Amino acid sequence: SLPPPTLERLPVYVRVLDDLARHGETTASSSRVAELAGVAPAQVRKDLSRLGTYGTRGVGYDVADLAAHVRRALRLSDAHRVIVVGAGHLGQAVARYGGLRARGFEVVALTDVDPAVVGRSVDGVLVRHEDDLAEVVASTGATLAVLAVPPGAAQGTLDALAAAGVVSVLSFVPGRLTVPDGMAVRVVDVAAELQILSFYASSP
Amino acid sequence: SLPPPTLERLPVYVRVLDDLARHGETTASSSRVAELAGVAPAQVRKDLSRLGTYGTRGVGYDVADLAAHVRRALRLSDAHRVIVVGAGHLGQAVARYGGLRARGFEVVALTDVDPAVVGRSVDGVLVRHEDDLAEVVASTGATLAVLAVPPGAAQGTLDALAAAGVVSVLSFVPGRLTVPDGMAVRVVDVAAELQILSFYASSP
Numbered sequence A, B: 001s002l003p004p005p006t007l008e009r010l011p012v013y014v015r016v017l018d019d020l021a022r023h024g025e026t027t028a029s030s031s032r033v034a035e036l037a038g039v040a041p042a043q044v045r046k047d048l049s050r051l052g053t054y055g056t057r058g059v060g061y062d063v064a065d066l067a068a069h070v071r072r073a074l075r076l077s078d079a080h081r082v083i084v085v086g087a088g089h090l091g092q093a094v095a096r097y098g099g100l101r102a103r104g105f106e107v108v109a110l111t112d113v114d115p116a117v118v119g120r121s122v123d124g125v126l127v128r129h130e131d132d133l134a135e136v137v138a139s140t141g142a143t144l145a146v147l148a149v150p151p152g153a154a155q156g157t158l159d160a161l162a163a164a165g166v167v168s169v170l171s172f173v174p175g176r177l178t179v180p181d182g183m184a185v186r187v188v189d190v191a192a193e194l195q196i197l198s199f200y201a202s203s204p
């Protein structure tokens, strides 16, 4: 099966290949894909050979073919339903993000505890009360959640998500979390990204 | 020197070690660090040995010592100044994020083009007009930028950042961008993270 670093580059390749197809480019070399993906060409060839796909010398890869291959490897099938927990600045930005629907992710609900926010809608999606989380998950069929609550509320909402049957969470709250059994949590952290950027900026 | 996957895990180790120190844990085993970092214990040992640090059998690592080692490897020195381009939902969430200041990143300005937003302040930081970007960068000494503008404005603002001398950008706009020479751009994409989560959820 695929090593995690390769797997984690596949969404970038899908995005790049979809972009090439939109611009009418039907074939692409590994260096063309590499340039748009921000990855070294040799790494692209290595990753794609792990999927069992090879370009034709002098021509490159067939864009539509390769995109289908990469989607299959990522198991991108039908749409996934997403719930955004915390409808503040970050939660609203995520719920409105056009890149989600474009890749088969539909935000079906947001939850919050603030009476000024509950009952309103964000881009047509209703904000429900956090207390109704289990019922919202059951009625919408959400399988993925994005966690955008203040640090103090993170553990409680994570446990409530596990109890409601959501097993995959993308968290923006980087403090210490005890991850419930059987749940997968990925963390996005702007500070960590900036630390990596500043490392490369300081390298000669 | 450090392979990128190792380097990109270092900010997580710094966060975990700081967290252990805050909780009064002065030593930690590689599996303790691994558990909090969401990384396999063998990977932690391998990464740390690349920095030339080894734990003591049966005791583990000295937390304060290791944190200093990892910070040095990441070249985390003085504070870095950050400008947030686009003061909408996402830009405001980033500007208010407590995790930045805690790790030596100070948001010194936001820019926008919307007259309803320009001149207001977010968490005490003034929103300037995008037209003043060069002057704002010069007067604040910002070296890093976070890009949180609509897709149509991304290329123009990226070019303006390069012209103003900012060489490191964290972009939330995943469309095709032509990266100016000498600039490093990292992309955060919630959709890509959700694709990876849904892959692991579908793996037996």
Ligand SMILES: NC(=O)c1ccc[n+]([C@@H]2O[C@H](COP(=O)([O-])OP(=O)(O)OC[C@H]3O[C@@H](n4cnc5c(N)ncnc54)[C@H](O)[C@@H]3O)[C@@H](O)[C@H]2O)c1
Residues within 6 Å of the ligand: A085, A086, A087, A088, A089, A090, A091, A111, A112, A113, A114, A117, A130, A148, A149, A150, A151, A153, A156, A157, A171, A172, A173, A174, A188, A189, A190, A191, B092, B093, B094, B096, B097, B098, B099
């Ligand atoms: N990791 C990152 O890079 C990053 C970047 C920006 C913000 N953040 C973090 O994301 C979180 C959200 O940031 P924000 O700017 O949107 O904050 P915000 O205050 O605007 O929004 C938080 C929302 O969560 C709601 N909330 C509180 N308790 C809740 C609960 N138990 N259940 C559901 N909703 C609850 C609040 O009512 C509020 O609407 C914060 O923890 C912040 O530190 C992380």
Ligand SMILES: NC(=O)c1ccc[n+]([C@@H]2O[C@H](COP(=O)([O-])OP(=O)(O)OC[C@H]3O[C@@H](n4cnc5c(N)ncnc54)[C@H](O)[C@@H]3O)[C@@H](O)[C@H]2O)c1
Residues within 6 Å of the ligand: A092, A093, A094, A096, A097, A098, A099, B085, B086, B087, B088, B089, B090, B091, B111, B112, B113, B114, B117, B130, B148, B149, B150, B151, B153, B156, B157, B171, B172, B173, B174, B188, B189, B190, B191
């Ligand atoms: N990558 C991801 O995971 C992710 C997640 C959420 C949002 N997004 C993207 O982030 C961007 C911001 O999202 P949002 O919800 O905050 O949108 P928003 O509309 O609330 O904010 C965008 C802001 O940018 C400002 N702006 C427009 N042109 C500008 C320019 N030339 N210079 C400076 N500012 C300018 C607007 O006036 C507005 O205030 C969008 O492109 C969105 O698609 C990405």
